[in-house]
Amino acid sequence: MVDDELRELARQEGLKCLAVMDARSAPEKEEEVFRQWLSQGRHGTMKWMERHAEMRYRPQGLLPGCRSMIFVGFNYYQPLPRAPDKPAGRVARYAWGRDYHKELGKRLRRVVRALQGRYPHHHFRSWTDATPLAERYYAELAGLGFSGRNNLIIHRRFGSWFFLGEILSTLKFREHRPSRDCSSSATATRTRTCPDRCSRCIDSCPTRALMEPHRIDASRCISYLTIEYQGVIGPDLARSLGDWVFGCDLCQERCPFNQGVPSTGIEGFLQHRGGSFLLLRDLLSLREEDMLARFAGSPLMRAGRTRLVRNACIAAANSGALDLLPQLRVLREDADEIIAAQAEQAITALEGY
Ligand code: SF4
Structure with a gap:
């Protein structure tokens, strides 16, 4: 019942590739690798990564009592138009249109509000990108895609041209891998990793x-x-x-x-x-x-x-x-x-x- 409701709410909001997994902390070695990366200064001036490192692999740190993690994708690919004749600067595709924090964030918030209205004794929180959670790590575990050598999640249909959004919930949902509508195309349907020699x-x-x-x-x-x-x-x-x-x-x-x-x-x-x-x-x-x-x-x-x-x-x-x-x-x-x-x-x- 709750699982059907979640699927329907996601569908109404145009959220694709719904994946649900039980909330769990990551093995310690994941955090060790991340802390080593931080200690080498690879995060540049993004000090918030240090400040929130504790919560990166602990969903319960972000939402006490968290039992389920819900991930969705939101594809944004568009072909590149012809470059102007005059000298111009390029903008990454994800930023051509409306801010995805707004576009995806408002849809996630509507799902959260609807769930909250139906299950007032439970708690729900949503994010897109702006979260300390290791969202790509968890999205891969949830089955939304695989981790490419470029450190991005590659989805079987949308490649890496998609935004990730997530909802943490104290209400338990059944684990769920993305459905067939997200697996209908291209070579990625047949592979779960990058090709051997590709760099x-x-x-x-x-x-x-x-x-x-x-x-x-x-x-x-x-x-x-x-x-x-x-x-x-x-x-x-x-x-x-x-x-x-x-x-x-x-x-x-x-x-x-x-x-x-x-x-x-x-x-x-x-x-x-x-x-x-x-x-x-x-x-x-x-x-x-x-x-x-x-x-x-x-x-x-x-x-x-x-x-x-x-x-x-x-x-x-x-x-x-x-x-x-x-x-x-x-x-x-x-x-x-x-x-x-x-x-x-x-x-x-x-x-x-
Ligand atoms: S190694 Fe090749 S397939 Fe893997 S992310 Fe890089 S370009 Fe894509």
């Missing part, structure tokens, strides 16, 4: 953030550098960033399981807010007061003006477009010290072209 994701990473299979140095990842890292990016790493101004899709684009996957049907993602390419001349002239008008509801708001303009300075240097020099010279006088320093570095790089 396309590792080879494609220009910053060498993928150190070896399943091990990432997040502090070198372009996604981290363009979105989370708040300082000036040094010349060596900056050169490797290419034209990315928000996130990066390189390791996903090369993965064989990510070819020929269905496009998302979610309106919020299809109606672009940030968009796939941002003209560098527009980004370089972005003012604080333009942010809301230009990016409201988009994940790009997270980077704020400082990081978007900083990243545009880097992309401008990497583009070799000398006609962007006048804008960079204005930015080197910017009141924001990060932008000013990054613009100075970009000018030096461009003048050396």
Whole structure:
């Protein structure tokens, strides 16, 4: 009964790939590997990972009395449009449309509210991405996909182009693997791991953030550098960033399981807010007061003006477009010290072209 209700609520909200498992702590060795990774500083400046490490492999730490863990997927793939003729910065696919925290979060919250209304003596909590829980580790255990060498969960139908959402519950649900509607296509239906000799994701990473299979140095990842890292990016790493101004899709684009996957049907993602390419001349002239008008509801708001303009300075240097020099010279006088320093570095790089 409760299991049917959960399936129906997920279906009504367009949540795919429902997987349910009993809540359990992970074996100690998982936590040891994670703590070693932290001690090596691979998480960069993401200090929250240290602060919440205790809860990463303990769902009961997040929801006391937790008995079931519910995972859903939300596919976001769209083909890349033609690049503009003018120098432009690239945005990772997940950020072209409406912020997934909002789009998926509101659906998860509606499921939680409905469950809460029906089972008022139980507790439910939902997250998407913004959780200390090792959600990819658990989603793999729940059967939602397998862990690729690029450290992402690969789903049999959607590749790695999907968001994960989860609900923790004190109400017990029956364990459940994703149903057939999520297994209808492509090679991934027949395999549960990466092909033996494949290292396309590792080879494609220009910053060498993928150190070896399943091990990432997040502090070198372009996604981290363009979105989370708040300082000036040094010349060596900056050169490797290419034209990315928000996130990066390189390791996903090369993965064989990510070819020929269905496009998302979610309106919020299809109606672009940030968009796939941002003209560098527009980004370089972005003012604080333009942010809301230009990016409201988009994940790009997270980077704020400082990081978007900083990243545009880097992309401008990497583009070799000398006609962007006048804008960079204005930015080197910017009141924001990060932008000013990054613009100075970009000018030096461009003048050396
Ligand atoms: S590119 Fe190859 S090695 Fe990397 S995740 Fe995909 S299948 Fe696995």
